[in-house]
Amino acid sequence: MIEKALKGKPAYWMWLAILGVFIVIGAVCYLRQYMIGLGLTGMGRDLSWGLYISQFTFLVGVAAGGLMLVLPYYVHNYKAFGRITILGEFLAISAILMCLMFIMADIGQPLRGLNMMLHPTPNSMLFWDMVVLLGYLTLNIICGWVILTAERKQVKPPKWVYFFVYISIPFAVSIHTVTAMLYMGLPGRHFWLTAITAPRFLASAFAAGPALIVLACLIMKRVANFDVGKEAINKIATIIMYATIINGFFVLLEFFVGYYSQIPGHIHSLQYLFFGLEHHGHVYNNLVPFMWTFAIFCVGGLGLLAYGKIKDRLTDGLVAAACAMIFIGLYLDKGLGFVLGGLVVSPLHEIHEYLPTANEIGITLGIWATGFFVLTLLYKIALGVEHEVES
């Protein structure tokens, strides 16, 4: 089936070439970091996780988001999603590849990475995160490939593959739960030390992942003559709306706990993220515009979708705009605010704002480009099979 990715219109090759440029830039930046050290990033002694880990956290959510397509189709037999479950599975594959690359970019001794397996440590949540991520990656490769092969041959998928499909459902929940547990169980990190982190991660994942899939569908409708159908888009829009609302609800609960209890540790990060944190006469607020963009984009995206639903005028343009807003909004929330906001007050009560360096941004863009490169190839294969079956 791989040959399907090798034939395409000039626009297809153009897109891959653009991604290729970013991949090369990222590779060069990574080589620099590999030779010189992680000191080339904006991280430091008191702010020792940064852009890489926050991208990782967000992308785990994107990977888990595919669940919102797989579950209705396989568990509730919701036929309208039949054509797009494969898109969810392939998105999960490329998102997890990005996650793994971000982890490798972040660790100081990448060549010792296998120590995680040579010295397995069940009391570390990072160990379990590795287990569930590799497990989910394997499951999606198996399910995606086998089901697509069966579709191409126009036979029913073999029975055994359903076993893997059904375990992939709890696995999708587990990858984001365990990723949340990386943060939730750390004494002294007040912003993260809350049980709502895991459900909040899941809620935003179930909005951001499907939003990206909808965007991909709408793009492919224009450029690749692949229409998933109005019903499917409509239903995903409903799912995205609920998930976004639940995420917003959880954010408001965080505000209540912080500002009603008046416990400083619970207020600091929220204050920094949304209003600016004053310390010794200086106001630290470099994430405030991003966080308000998050709030406005989520509310705005919800408003657009609600308007479309009520007026029954859910046009492609409107859905695309809403999904882009929600995806970007949730990215700002989880891919920037969550990690950097949680670290702004160091254990020694100094304030450190994060500023990524150019080299670090180069690596980050390179990894995103690699992920989208893989995603493009996989979607091209999936569409190629669809078109072959149709004709």
Add this chain to the structure above:
Amino acid sequence: MDKQRRKFLKIAGATALAGVSAPAVVKLTSSPSFASSGQGAAADSHSTAKDAGGAQHDVGKKSIRYGMVIDMRKVYGKPELMQKAVDACHTVHNVPDFDKPENEIKWIWTMPFENVFPEHSSYHTSKITEDNEFFALCNHCDNPPCVRVCPTKATFKIEENGIVAMDYHRCIGCRFCMMGCPYGARSFNWFNPRDHIKVYNPDFATRTRGVVEKCNFCAERLPLGKEPACVEALKESGALVFGDLNDPDSEVRQLLDENPTIQRKPALGTKPSIFYIV
């Protein structure tokens, strides 16, 4: 032909997967690893059951538990004396010297009271806490979160003496321990440290770029009958007293008997082994 190739690929793939995951499975199912982790868990639940607050310590355990009492009264107004202890430690352990604070490596250092004890509230800061800096170093917790989160056991508690130690050769540099530590006691080698060592001490290992390091309570000096370098440097003043907290006759225990002491962030249940007389 095609079929054979597919079959070969399937078998090769399965073998590779099994090969990669085998060490992990073998390690996890072998009994010693399970026994030790099980024991730790049992001891833990025992101690939390005994005191709901979690701030109390297990007293009277048979094994050694090294700890330190920092008698700040003896160094008030003497910042140069405190600096002497810091320098002694950093020289003995080949701790590199970086200019920028974000790249800094430090095992023991001094900081204002509000940073070392950020959860301590007061209506009016006393002159002593206003004018003096306080020592900060690894607390060698009895219940260390850094050890709990490390994915490779590169940081671990030595059960025989309670020291929280590091294996610089196993550390992958994920910095999860720095997230877990509520005291900011750990430093990461953002650049090659060997270029920044002022005076090289051949008796102690230098570290490589990309690993975490911190105070090791001079685990390498204790078997030689020496006290920790910082303690030795301040011997005359008696500001730093090191010893076995579980030994009722030790000097640290005497000090704890005679003086009220405070600890950093006791509410987190980490059970630090460093006590401050302020």
